[in-house]
Amino acid sequence: MTTSDRLADAxxxxxxxxxxxxxxxxxxxxETTEGRVYTVSGGDWDDVLSDATHDERMVINMGPQxxxxxxxxRLVLEMEGETVTxxxxxxxxxxxxxxxxxxxxxxTQGVTFVTxxxxxxxxxxxxxxxxxxxxxxxxxxxRRAQLLRVLLLELNRIGSxxxxxxxxxMELGATTAMTLGFREREEVLHLLEHLTGLRMNHAFIxxxxxxxxxxxxxxxxxxxxCKVMDERLxxxxxxxxxxxxxxxxxxxxxxxxxxxxxxxxxxxxxLRSAGLPWDLRKVEPYSSYDEFExxxxxxxxxxxxxxxxxxxxxxxxxxxxxxxxxKKLEPGPVMVEDKKIAWPAQLSISSDGMxxxxxxxxxIMGQSMESLIHHFKLVTEGFHVxxxxxxVPVESPRGELGYHLVSDGGTRPLRVHVREPSFVNLQSMxxxxxxxxxxxxxxxIASIDPVMGGVDR
Amino acid sequence: MIPxxxxxxxxxxxxxxxxxxxxxxxxxxAEPARPVEPVVAGRxxxxxxGVSGTGDTSGYGGLRLPAYSPPPAERPYGGWxxxxxxxxxxxxxxxxxPAESILQVTVDRGEITFxxxxxxxxxICRTLRDDAGLRFxxxxxxxxxDYGVDVPQRLHSVYHLTSMTYRRRIRLExxxxxxDPHVPSIVDVYPTADWxxxxxxxxxxxxxxxxxxxxxxxxxxxxDGHPQRKDYPLGGIPVEYKGAEIPPPDTRRSYS
Numbered sequence: 001m002t003t004s005d006r007l008a009d010a011x012x013x014x015x016x017x018x019x020x021x022x023x024x025x026x027x028x029x030x031e032t033t034e035g036r037v038y039t040v041s042g043g044d045w046d047d048v049l050s051d052a053t054h055d056e057r058m059v060i061n062m063g064p065q066x067x068x069x070x071x072x073x074r075l076v077l078e079m080e081g082e083t084v085t086x087x088x089x090x091x092x093x094x095x096x097x098x099x100x101x102x103x104x105x106x107x108t109q110g111v112t113f114v115t116x117x118x119x120x121x122x123x124x125x126x127x128x129x130x131x132x133x134x135x136x137x138x139x140x141x142x143r144r145a146q147l148l149r150v151l152l153l154e155l156n157r158i159g160s161x162x163x164x165x166x167x168x169x170m171e172l173g174a175t176t177a178m179t180l181g182f183r184e185r186e187e188v189l190h191l192l193e194h195l196t197g198l199r200m201n202h203a204f205i206x207x208x209x210x211x212x213x214x215x216x217x218x219x220x221x222x223x224x225x226c227k228v229m230d231e232r233l234x235x236x237x238x239x240x241x242x243x244x245x246x247x248x249x250x251x252x253x254x255x256x257x258x259x260x261x262x263x264x265x266x267x268x269x270x271l272r273s274a275g276l277p278w279d280l281r282k283v284e285p286y287s288s289y290d291e292f293e294x295x296x297x298x299x300x301x302x303x304x305x306x307x308x309x310x311x312x313x314x315x316x317x318x319x320x321x322x323x324x325x326x327k328k329l330e331p332g333p334v335m336v337e338d339k340k341i342a343w344p345a346q347l348s349i350s351s352d353g354m355x356x357x358x359x360x361x362x363x364i365m366g367q368s369m370e371s372l373i374h375h376f377k378l379v380t381e382g383f384h385v386x387x388x389x390x391x392v393p394v395e396s397p398r399g400e401l402g403y404h405l406v407s408d409g410g411t412r413p414l415r416v417h418v419r420e421p422s423f424v425n426l427q428s429m430x431x432x433x434x435x436x437x438x439x440x441x442x443x444x445i446a447s448i449d450p451v452m453g454g455v456d457r
Numbered sequence: 458m459i460p461x462x463x464x465x466x467x468x469x470x471x472x473x474x475x476x477x478x479x480x481x482x483x484x485x486x487a488e489p490a491r492p493v494e495p496v497v498a499g500r501x502x503x504x505x506x507g508v509s510g511t512g513d514t515s516g517y518g519g520l521r522l523p524a525y526s527p528p529p530a531e532r533p534y535g536g537w538x539x540x541x542x543x544x545x546x547x548x549x550x551x552x553x554x555p556a557e558s559i560l561q562v563t564v565d566r567g568e569i570t571f572x573x574x575x576x577x578x579x580x581i582c583r584t585l586r587d588d589a590g591l592r593f594x595x596x597x598x599x600x601x602x603d604y605g606v607d608v609p610q611r612l613h614s615v616y617h618l619t620s621m622t623y624r625r626r627i628r629l630e631x632x633x634x635x636x637d638p639h640v641p642s643i644v645d646v647y648p649t650a651d652w653x654x655x656x657x658x659x660x661x662x663x664x665x666x667x668x669x670x671x672x673x674x675x676x677x678x679x680x681d682g683h684p685q686r687k688d689y690p691l692g693g694i695p696v697e698y699k700g701a702e703i704p705p706p707d708t709r710r711s712y713s
Contacts, residue, residue: 095675099660100685135566262594262621265649276621283624387499387525388565391617391628393597404600404615408499409525419598419617427652456675 057085060438064093068171068442071452075429075441082437087430091423094456102416106382107133108343110413112203114403117418118454119200120163123149123156124396125454126205129416131286132392132403133207136385137341144332145209146287151222151325152195152204153287154318158229159188160397160449161311165236168308168446172249176239184232191225194218208342209335222326226319233319236312250305254432254444257302264431265424268399269314270448272298273306280395291328292321304447314397339374341383382411389415398422398449418457422450496561496572496632498613499525500605524608530564538569541591541625548588554580570628575640578631579667582646585618585627593618593627596643599653601661605687614640614663616650633663642668660685 029038060077063069072093078086098117102110114129115122127149134140141149162185169177189199195218196204196211204211215221240246256266258274271278279296281289297313299306335342364375387409393402399421406415425448432444502522533539546556558577563570573581585593597617604611610632619626631640642665643650654665655674662683665671673680682689693705 092673092675092677097684097691100691104691138566263648265596265647267595278621283621388527389498389570389602389615389628390566390568391598391626393626400597402598402617404598404617406498406602408604409502409522414499414604415600415602417598417600417602417615419600423652423656424649427649 062441064090068445070167070171070445070450071455073426073445073450073452073455075445077438077441079438082439084433084436084438084441087433087441089426089429091426091452091455094452096453096457098457099416099418102413104412106411107207107385107413108382110416111206112201114416114418115201115203116453117457118396118398118401118420118422118451120160120451121156121396121398121401122201123152123205124394124401125418126203127153127287128392128394128396128401128403128418129405130205130207131394132390132405133385135390135392136388136405136407137207137383138386139208139336139338139341141209141287142333142336143288144213144330145334147325147329148210148214148334149205149287150289150292151322152192152202154321154325155188155192155195155225157318157397158315159185159192161315162188164311164397164446164449165240165308168443168449169240169246171442171446172246174240174246180235180239184229187225187228187232191221194221206335206343208338209333211343213334219326219329222322226323229315229319233312233315241309241312247305249439249443250303250308250447251301252303252305253436253440254304254307254447255302256428256432260428260431264428266399266428268395268397268421268425269307269310270425270428271399272296273310274302275300280393280400284393286392286394292324294318294321304443307447340378343378384409384411385413393419396421398451398454399425418454420454420457422448422452422454423457426450426455495526497524497526497608497610498602498604500608527561527563527565527570529561530569534562534564534569536567537623537625538564541569541623541627544588544590545585548584548591549581551588552580552584554584568626568628570630572630572632575631575633578629579641579643579646581629582616582618582643586646591620592622593620593625595619595621596647596649596653597626599643599650599657601657601663601685603661603685603687609634611635611687612638612661612663614657616643638663639666640664641666642671644668659683662686 029036031037058079060079061074062077063074064072069075074090074093076088076090077084096116098113102113105113110133111126111129114125117125130141140146162181164181166178166181166185169175169181192202193199195214196202198204256264256270256274258271258276260266261271261274261276267278275298277296277298280286281294282296294317295313297310297317299310364372385407387407389404389406391402391404393400395401400419401421402419404415404417404419405413406417408414428448429441429444432448433441436444501524503520534542542562546559549556549558554577558574558581559571560574561572563572582593582596585591595618597619598615599617600615602613602615604613612633612635614631614633616629617626618629633640638661640663642654644654644665645667651669652674654668655671657663658665658668658671659673659675660683672678676684695705696703
C-alpha cells in the first residue's frame with residue numbers, strides 16, 4: 001500500500017515518489033531497439049477469481065446505467081464465482097407519475113400520456129386505454145377505425161419485436177443484430193410517421209376511433225412495406241436462427257416453465273414459449289381480431305431460444321394480418337358519429353406547417369355560435385364519462401396490457417391503473433437466472449424484453 | 458362475453474356445486490349480505506363545471522349531484538355470472554368461508570365485482586384459484602383506488618383475477634378506512650401480487666399484512682407520503698439532489 005499524500009497515488013494505487021519508483025516490481029520487461037517493452041500477464045485476475053470461488057461472496061450492482069440491462073434497470077447480483085446465487089431487480093429510476101398525471105387531464109388528453117409509457121408499443125397503450133374509455137362510455141369505434149387500429153397495432157408489434165432482436169442482440173454482443181434490427185425498425189417508423197404523423201408517441205388512437213383517416217396513398221405505402229419486410233425478415237433466419245453462437249447463448253437459458261409463468265403472472269411471448277397458447281387476440285378478441293386468420297406460435301422449450309423464435313414468427317403473422325386488413329378495408333367514418341364525444345379534428349397541414357386546416361377553422365368559426373361553443377367545451381372541458389370502473393386487457397408485444405379505469409362521472413379519470421406486462425414479467429428475473437451464470441442473466445432480461453418506461457410509468 | 462373453449466371442464470361434473478351437500482350457507486337466489494354502509498365510489502358534485510368561488514351567475518351553481526354508489530346486483534346476474542356465482546358460493550361453503558364474507562355483488566358493463574371482507578380475502582383467493590370449478594390461475598392486477606378525502610372508506614384495494622380454463626374475469630374489491638389501511642397480502646396465493654402490492658403500498662399507503670418485503674418500489678425509500686392519494690398534490694414537491702434543493706416548477710425562475 002502506498003502511503004503517499006499525492007492524489008494521483010491515492011487514486012491509482014501507485015507510488016510515484018523517488019523511492020517508490022524503484023521499490024515496486026514492475027511487470028517483466030526487456031530492452032528492444034524500439035525501447036523498453038513490458039509483458040503484462042493476467043495473473044492478478046486469476047487471483048481474484050480463485051479468491052471469489054472459495055469462500056467470498058461477491059455482490060455486484062449491474063445498472064441502472066449499464067448498456068446491457070435493457071434500460072434503467074438495476075440488478076443486484078450475489079455471486080459465487082460466475083454463478084449467480086441471488087438476484088434482485090431494483091426499479092423506479094424512470095418513474096414519471098403518468099398514472100397520477102392522467103387524473104388531472106381530460107379523458108382524451110390521457111391518450112397523450114399513456115402513449116409515453118411503453119414507448120416501444122405506444123399504439124398498444126393507446127388501444128388499451130381507448131377501449132377502456134369506450135367500454136365506460138358504452139360505445140364502439142366504427143368498423144373502419146377498428147380495422148385500421150388492427151393495422152397500426154400489428155405494424156407496431158413488428159417494430160417492437162425488431163427492437164427486441166436489436167437490443168437483445170447488442171446486449172449479447174451481436175452488434176450486427178442491432179444495426180439490422182434498427183434498420184428494419186426505421187422502415188416501420190417511417191411508415192407509422194406517414195400514417196399517423198409521428199414516429200413515436202402517436203396519440204393517434206382516440207376514444208371513439210382514430211384522430212383522422214389515413215393519407216390517400218397509404219394502401220401503396222403499406223403494400224410496399226410488406227414487400228420490403230418479406231425480403232428482409234428471412235435475413236434474420238439466415239443470420240441468427242442457424243448461427244451456433246446465437247443458439248448456444250440462448251438455448252436452455254432463462255428457463256421458466258408454464259406453472260412458474262402463471263404463478264408469477266407472466267404473459268406474452270414468455271408464456272407462449274412455455275407452451276400455453278394464450279394470446280388475447282385469439283382468446284378474447286377485441287377490435288375484430290376474430291375475423292383475421294393468424295397463428296399463435298408456441299413452443300415447449302420455455303427458454304430464451306424459444307422466445308426468440310416465437311417473436312420472429314409473430315412478425316410474420318403480423319404481416320399476414322396487415323395484408324388481410326388491406327383487403328377488408330372499406331371507406332367509412334373513423335370516428336363515432338356522436339359529436340359530444342368525437343374530437344373535432346380535421347387536421348391537415350396549413351400554410352404555417354401545422355395545425356387545423358384553414359377550411360375547418362373557417363367552417364367552425366363562421367357556421368354557428370353554438371358549434372363554436374360546443375367545440376370549445378369539448379376541447380377544454382372534455383366529455384363526461386358515466387361513473388363506474390372497467391378493466392380492459394389487450395395483447396401488447398410484451399403480454400397482457402390491462403387498463404383499469406375508474407370514473408366518478410366527471411370529465412377526468414378518477415383513477416388510471418395500468419397493468420404493465422413489462423412490470424409483471426420482470427418479477428420472473430430471479431426465477432430465470434438464479435443458479436445460472438452471470439452472462440445468462442443478460443440473455444434472460446433480453447428475452448423478457450422489458451421497457452422501463454412501462455415498468456416504472 | 459368471452460367465448461368458452463369447447464373442451465372446458467363441465468359445470469356440474471366432479472367437484473362442482475351440484476355434487477356438494479347443502480349446508481344452508483348458499484345464498485342461492487337470495488342476496489348476499491349487504492355492507493353496513495353502502496360502498497361509495499365517487500364524490501359529490503356541486504355546480505355545473507366543477508368550479509367554485511368564481512361568482513358563477515349562470516344559475517347552474519346550485520346543482521347537486523350525489524356521490525356515485527355502485528348498485529348491488531340482483532339475481533339473475535345474467536350471462537355466465539349466475540353459473541359462476543353458484544359455483545363460487547358453493548366452493549366458499551366447502552372451504553368453511555361464511556357467505557357474509559361477500560359484502561356486495563355488482564354487475565356493471567359486463568364485469569362482475571365482489572366486495573369482500575378483508576379478513577376472508579386470502580381464503581377466498583385460495584378457493585378461487587384451487588377449486589376445480591373456478592380455476593382463477595392468474596392474478597392479472599392488484600391496484601389501489603383512492604376515492605377522495607371526504608368519502609367514507611376511501612381506499613379500495615382492487616384485484617383482477619383471470620380464469621384461463623374458463624376464460625372468465627372477475628374483480629374482487631376490499632374497501633378500507635384511511636386510518637386503518639390494512640389488508641392481508643395475497644402473495645402466498647398469487648406470487649405475482651408481490652410487486653403489485655408493493656406498488657399499491659408505495660402509491661396509496663395500503664399496508665398488505667404478511668407481505669414478504671413491503672417496501673417502496675417506484676419512489677425513493679425515504680420519500681414522505683403516498684403520491685397517488687387524492688390529498689397529495691401533483692407536482693410542487695421540492696426535492697433534494699446532491700445536497701441542493703430543486704424547487705417546485707411553479708417557483709423556479711422563468712426565462713421567458
